Amino acid sequence: MTDIKTIMTLAPVIPVLNYKSAEEAVAVSKALYDNGLKVLEITLRHPSALESISAVAKALPDAVVGAGTVLTPELAKQAKDAGAVFGVSPGLTETLADAVKALGFDFLPGVATLSEAMQAREWGFSELKFFPAEVAGGVPFLKAVGSVLPDLTFCPTGGVTEASAPTYLALDNVAVVGGSWLTPRGQDGKIDPAAVGALAKSAVAKLGR
Numbered sequence: 283m284t285d286i287k288t289i290m291t292l293a294p295v296i297p298v299l300n301y302k303s304a305e306e307a308v309a310v311s312k313a314l315y316d317n318g319l320k321v322l323e324i325t326l327r328h329p330s331a332l333e334s335i336s337a338v339a340k341a342l343p344d345a346v347v348g349a350g351t352v353l354t355p356e357l358a359k360q361a362k363d364a365g366a367v368f369g370v371s372p373g374l375t376e377t378l379a380d381a382v383k384a385l386g387f388d389f390l391p392g393v394a395t396l397s398e399a400m401q402a403r404e405w406g407f408s409e410l411k412f413f414p415a416e417v418a419g420g421v422p423f424l425k426a427v428g429s430v431l432p433d434l435t436f437c438p439t440g441g442v443t444e445a446s447a448p449t450y451l452a453l454d455n456v457a458v459v460g461g462s463w464l465t466p467r468g469q470d471g472k473i474d475p476a477a478v479g480a481l482a483k484s485a486v487a488k489l490g491r
């Protein structure tokens with residue numbers, strides 16, 4: 283089992299992936315993986331999401347496949363059973379915190395305020411997603427948090443782009459950023475794996491690791 287702290291060091295960006303089928307998930311994930319992005323967060327926002335997680339975990343055994351939008355204990359269990367090695371949530375409740383700990387499911391809970399960060403810390407989480415990063419205070423917020431809670435490490439997500447990522451990654455309390463910018467859908471509603479590969483390559487070249 284790889285812990286969240288380690289997972290956050292494996293790539294400069296964790297792509298947030300809103301797939302619509304397992305077939306799409308495998309083709310697009312392969313383009314990300316082949317171009318250097320090994321950590322993949324597949325959101326549980328589509329009926330096919332669990333199937334996508336299983337299919338990608340099987341097709342790319344060396345990728346680190348996680349589940350996003352893990353809102354409830356039930357979803358955490360289903361994601362883990364499907365093969366996700368970590369989970370991400372946009373926020374955190376006590377019920378969810380207890381459940382992921384009981385499951386032994388590595389977890390990156392979302393916070394957007396100081397009080398939420400302090401609460402998550404009390405519950406034992408020191409690696410946190412800062413969401414929605416751009417609207418909740420961005421880089422200045424994280425700098426302020428770093429001065430009072432220096433033991434917390436963040437993955438800012440929400441409105442982050444390749445252009446804004448370096449400013450986040452330059453902070454001492456940011457290990458990685460998250461974002462959906464790597465997998466845009468075209469006018470036809472499809473994600474073009476070749477275009478994704480180029481975006482992944484550019485992100486790795488620009489953001490490092």
Ligand SMILES: O=C(O)C(=O)C[C@H](O)[C@H](O)COP(=O)(O)O
Nearest residue numbers: 298325350351372440441461462
């Ligand atoms: O699904 C979740 O668990 C979320 O918390 C939301 C995602 O992380 C954001 O949708 C990504 O933000 P963008 O890069 O601005 O698209």
